[in-house]
Amino acid sequence: MAGGEIYVEFLVQGSYVRVTAIDPTTGCEAVIMGPAGASRAALSDAAIRKLKYIVEKRAKG
8 A cells, every 4th residue: 555556346246245455565455245235435445444454454563
């Protein structure tokens, strides 16, 4: 996330969607699941928040 770029992938699987956020710099991934009817913005925001948490946690040790 040093470059500010994050990839977000949506994969609909029946009544839910799998959202993956990827930091291309570190290669870290965060995956969340949500209802297929939820807005992509809300799902994307949740996945990105989780990714930032994971990256910060790894940086601390």
